[in-house]
Amino acid sequence: GNSVTQMEGPVTLSEEAFLTINCTYTATGYPSLFWYVQYPGEGLQLLLKATKADDKGSNKGFEATYRKETTSFHLEKGSVQVSDSAVYFCALRGDDKIIFGKGTRLHILP
Amino acid sequence: DTAVSQTPKYLVTQMGNDKSIKCEQNLGHDTMYWYKQDSKKFLKIMFSYNNKELIINETVPNRFSPKSPDKAHLNLHINSLELGDSAVYFCASTSSAALEQFFGPGTRLTVL
Numbered sequence: 258g259n260s261v262t263q264m265e266g267p268v269t270l271s272e273e274a275f276l277t278i279n280c281t282y283t284a285t286g287y288p289s290l291f292w293y294v295q296y297p298g299e300g301l302q303l304l305l306k307a308t309k310a311d312d313k314g315s316n317k318g319f320e321a322t323y324r325k326e327t328t329s330f331h332l333e334k335g336s337v338q339v340s341d342s343a344v345y346f347c348a349l350r351g352d353d354k355i356i357f358g359k360g361t362r363l364h365i366l367p
Numbered sequence: 368d369t370a371v372s373q374t375p376k377y378l379v380t381q382m383g384n385d386k387s388i389k390c391e392q393n394l395g396h397d398t399m400y401w402y403k404q405d406s407k408k409f410l411k412i413m414f415s416y417n418n419k420e421l422i423i424n425e426t427v428p429n430r431f432s433p434k435s436p437d438k439a440h441l442n443l444h445i446n447s448l449e450l451g452d453s454a455v456y457f458c459a460s461t462s463s464a465a466l467e468q469f470f471g472p473g474t475r476l477t478v479l
Contacts, residue, residue, distance in 0.1 A: 354415060357410045
């Protein structure tokens, strides 16, 4: 079946550092891929998405590229801010439901 | 003009009680979900309804019973609450055109 594996956290970085959160997937067919973000005390919200191979999703300085050859969708940001502290979920949508990774908690220190 | 809303936001109750959580979406979506998020932030899908019809029912105790009176509402009733039911419960909705899911703000359930 479909599955998503993302790097375990927590990840702690200083402000303005470069961020990478790894995500790989297993799926039949051609799933859509997502990154969701959950700020403290809130629900998940969509950060970015990509629907086909080589697509790049981007939002709020975050980027991720759909790599079919490596079945990956790694999240990157060039310069993180304290306000980026949150839990990040990689997800894929196959036929009828979205499969979420276990989440990666990110702490950004001022 | 909240897209997906849940009530209550917090729910504290005793073991053995019965409680309900309500969810409403005003996005015109036809599919709604309930998720349980544990203390480690792991998200587990519980149920999914499409056009008021149950389409996903993961391995969840039958003390949990979803009800969808119409496409815009999906409620969750829990009987005989147990300590292990303590978690944050999220409602979400989607449509085939939307691809992504839209989440409510969550209901933090604490069973004492």
